Amino acid sequence: MLLLLPFLYFSLCCFDAWITRKRLLSYGPNVEGNEIIRSLSSKMGPELGVALGILLPSVLVTLVLVALDWPLVLAGLTGYRVRMFINQFQSLQFEKEARRIKNSINQRSSPDDELPPSS
Numbered sequence: 150m151l152l153l154l155p156f157l158y159f160s161l162c163c164f165d166a167w168i169t170r171k172r173l174l175s176y177g178p179n180v181e182g183n184e185i186i187r188s189l190s191s192k193m194g195p196e197l198g199v200a201l202g203i204l205l206p207s208v209l210v211t212l213v214l215v216a217l218d219w220p221l222v223l224a225g226l227t228g229y230r231v232r233m234f235i236n237q238f239q240s241l242q243f244e245k246e247a248r249r250i251k252n253s254i255n256q257r258s259s260p261d262d263e264l265p266p267s268s
Contacts, residue, residue, distance in 0.1 A: 166203040170199045189202050
């Protein structure tokens with residue numbers, strides 16, 4: 150069980166980092182709610198910002214908790230990351246639906262549909 154928790158925790162952190170990087174590249178740094186990651190990605194780019202803001206702390210926390218043999222704390226953090234995974238997944242579904250609506254609106258408002266200028 151002690152090997153499963155760090156692996157699961159770090160896997161969920163990697164998913165969070167991947168989706169955060171994807172959003173930063175698509176929408177810019179202002180989309181990020183975490184001020185540290187927003188600042189790092191603005192100054193150093195999305196890849197380095199995500200690596201320093203999500204992955205590095207996750208690795209350090211995992212190593213410290215495994216070294217101290219605190220599986221209960223690691224289980225709590227893993228539960229938190231599971232909830233964050235659910236939030237990120239729901240957000241992905243929302244973004245997909247928003248893009249679909251936007252594309253539908255753009256298709257309906259083609260240049261042929263413009264009104265002639267009034268006299």
